[in-house]
Amino acid sequence: xxxxxxxxxxxxxxxxxxxxxxxxxxxxxxxxxxxxxxxxxxxxxxxxxxxxxxxxxxxxxxxxxxxxxxxxxxxxxxxxxxxxxxxxxxxxxxxxxxxxxxxxxxxxxxxxxxxxxxxxxxxxxxxx
Numbered sequence: 001x002x003x004x005x006x007x008x009x010x011x012x013x014x015x016x017x018x019x020x021x022x023x024x025x026x027x028x029x030x031x032x033x034x035x036x037x038x039x040x041x042x043x044x045x046x047x048x049x050x051x052x053x054x055x056x057x058x059x060x061x062x063x064x065x066x067x068x069x070x071x072x073x074x075x076x077x078x079x080x081x082x083x084x085x086x087x088x089x090x091x092x093x094x095x096x097x098x099x100x101x102x103x104x105x106x107x108x109x110x111x112x113x114x115x116x117x118x119x120x121x122x123x124x125x126x127x128x
Contacts, residue, residue, distance in 0.1 A: 030108050030113075030115070031092075031101070031104035031108055031115035031116065032116050033097070033101070033117045034116045034119065035119050035120075035124070036118065036119075036120070036124050036125055038116075039093075039118045042089070042116060043064075043091060045089065047087070047088050047089055048088065048089045048090075049068055049085075049088050049090050050064055050067040050091045050093070051067065051068050051069075051070060051090050051091065051092045051093070051100075051103070052064065052067040052068065052093060052094075053069075053072040053092060053094050053099055054069075054071065054072075054093075054094050054099070054122065055071050055073060056071060058095060058122075062122070062126070063122070064093065064122070064125060067093075070103075072094065072099045072100075072103045072106075077103075077106070078106065078110070081107050081110060081112075082110055084112075086110075086112050086113070088114065089114035090104075090107065090112060090114060090116065091116050092104050092107075092115065092116065092117050093117070093118035093121050093122055093125065094121045094122065095122050095123055096122075096123055097117060097120050097121040097124070098121075100117050100121060104116075104117045
């Protein structure tokens with residue numbers, strides 16, 4: 001009986017641990033910070049969305065070509081990102097990289113897994 005109990009516990013742990021790790025990863029706001037060179041390389045990939053989380057006033061001064069705009073300060077930001085495809089890779093940027101890091105954390109908490117934050121943001125992009 002003891003051996004059966006140990007086997008059952010082991011099987012349950014083997015099944016549960018990957019789910020718990022994924023939940024922990026999402027809860028911790030998992031994303032990667034990348035530089036302009038890596039960001040540029042990743043833009044050429046399939047299933048990639050470039051996401052500009054700056055304000056509308058900032059985007060009028062220029063943006064990365066093809067970027068989707070969702071202002072992180074918009075009261076409906078969480079609802080807007082919830083409508084996005086979680087299976088895609090998101091390259092996220094703001095002016096300096098701080099708000100986009102916040103946006104990546106919020107997205108990770110909603111179950112997005114492939115999140116990359118541009119270090120230095122649009123400022124770094126324009127200075128490349």
